[in-house]
Amino acid sequence: QLVLTQSPSASASLGASVKLTCTLSRGHSSYAIAWHQQQPEKGPRYLMNLNSDGSHSKGDGIPDRFSGSSSGAERYLTISSLQSEDEADYYCQTWDTGIRVFGGGTKLTVL
Amino acid sequence: EVQLVESGGGLVQPGGSLRLSCAASGFTFISYEMNWVRQAPGKGLEWVSYISYSDRSIYYADSVKGRFTISRDNAKNSLYLQMNSLRAEDTAVYYCARASGSFLDYWGQGALVTVSS
Numbered sequence: 104q105l106v107l108t109q110s111p112s113a114s115a116s117l118g119a120s121v122k123l124t125c126t127l128s129r130g131h132s133s134y135a136i137a138w139h140q141q142q143p144e145k146g147p148r149y150l151m152n153l154n155s156d157g158s159h160s161k162g163d164g165i166p167d168r169f170s171g172s173s174s175g176a177e178r179y180l181t182i183s184s185l186q187s188e189d190e191a192d193y194y195c196q197t198w199d200t201g202i203r204v205f206g207g208g209t210k211l212t213v214l
Numbered sequence: 215e216v217q218l219v220e221s222g223g224g225l226v227q228p229g230g231s232l233r234l235s236c237a238a239s240g241f242t243f244i245s246y247e248m249n250w251v252r253q254a255p256g257k258g259l260e261w262v263s264y265i266s267y268s269d270r271s272i273y274y275a276d277s278v279k280g281r282f283t284i285s286r287d288n289a290k291n292s293l294y295l296q297m298n299s300l301r302a303e304d305t306a307v308y309y310c311a312r313a314s315g316s317f318l319d320y321w322g323q324g325a326l327v328t329v330s331s
Contacts, residue, residue: 137317141257146263146309146323147251162319194259198316201273203249203261 105131107206108156114212120183125195130174130213134197138169141208142191150193153178185213216240216320223325230300232245234311236293238245243291247313250284250295252306262308263295278304292314298320300329 106128113123119133127134128199149162149170159171172179182189190213195206234250240296250262258312263284264273272284283296292312 130331135316137319139318139321141259146321147311147318148321149317149319152315152317172310192258193220196317200262201271202275203251203264205251205259208258208271 104128105134105197105202105204107197107204109193109195109206109209112208112210112212114214115185116214117185118195119185120181120210121185123182123193123207123211125178125179125180127176127178127197129176133196134199136178136195136197138171138178138180139194139196140191141194142188142197147194150180152189153180154178187213189213216312218312218320218322220322220325221309223308223327225328226300227331228301228329230284230329231296231298232300232327234295234297234308234310234327236295236322237314238291238293241312243286246295248286249313249318250293250309251309251311252304252323253309253317254303254306254316257306260306264313265293269322270326279331297327301328302329312317317322 108126135154137152139147139213151161153159153171157173192208194208217239219237257277281299286293286307310322311318312320
């Protein structure tokens with residue numbers, strides 16, 4: 104079964120960097136994913152898609168501070184130079200024939 | 215500018231029906247697959263349904279299969295979700311989302327559906 108696992112919460116200081124993790128279930132380590140950001144009281148926003156080799160393509164207007172990387176079954180979202188507006192929920196998303204799957208989301212707090 | 219605007223949300227009694235619409239603009243609607251995704255209060259995102267460019271392929275989450283129907287009108291640049299036999303657990307904000315390949319690259323602002331007596 105295709106499952107994405109994310110830590111429920113993360114925190115980092117203003118101006119620092121943070122690395123969020125999304126783990127693919129066993130047997131699915133080659134799958135690409137997408138990262139989405141949801142700021143409080145807003146709809147989600149697509150950040151990037153991320154392949155198993157670490158190559159990624161960002162959405163329109165996404166700052167260079169956001170980057171992605173991969174290692175095995177893990178997919179990472181790194182946010183550098185954290186700003187207050189980066190405080191949000193971050194979801195990873197993947198797909199299989201006919202279905203889309205979301206991770207449970209990580210709530211990022213900027214201290 | 216790509217825009218997706220949902221409408222049709224509201225309060226409905228358990229067992230009732232509701233039809234959501236999503237008006238698309240700023241892109242060639244017929245060239246993109248579309249999805250509905252929902253978010254229950256305080257919860258994460260849950261994929262609901264997918265439709266291909268020309269209705270040839272349609273998929274549903276198990277939680278809504280047999281009760282919800284996705285459709286599209288390419289002449290009107292619109293996506294729809296007909297929701298029947300609604301339950302309390304269907305209460306959520308419903309988002310329409312454009313698919314670019316297999317990932318969702320643009321989202322609407324959502325429509326709130328509340329199922330309650």
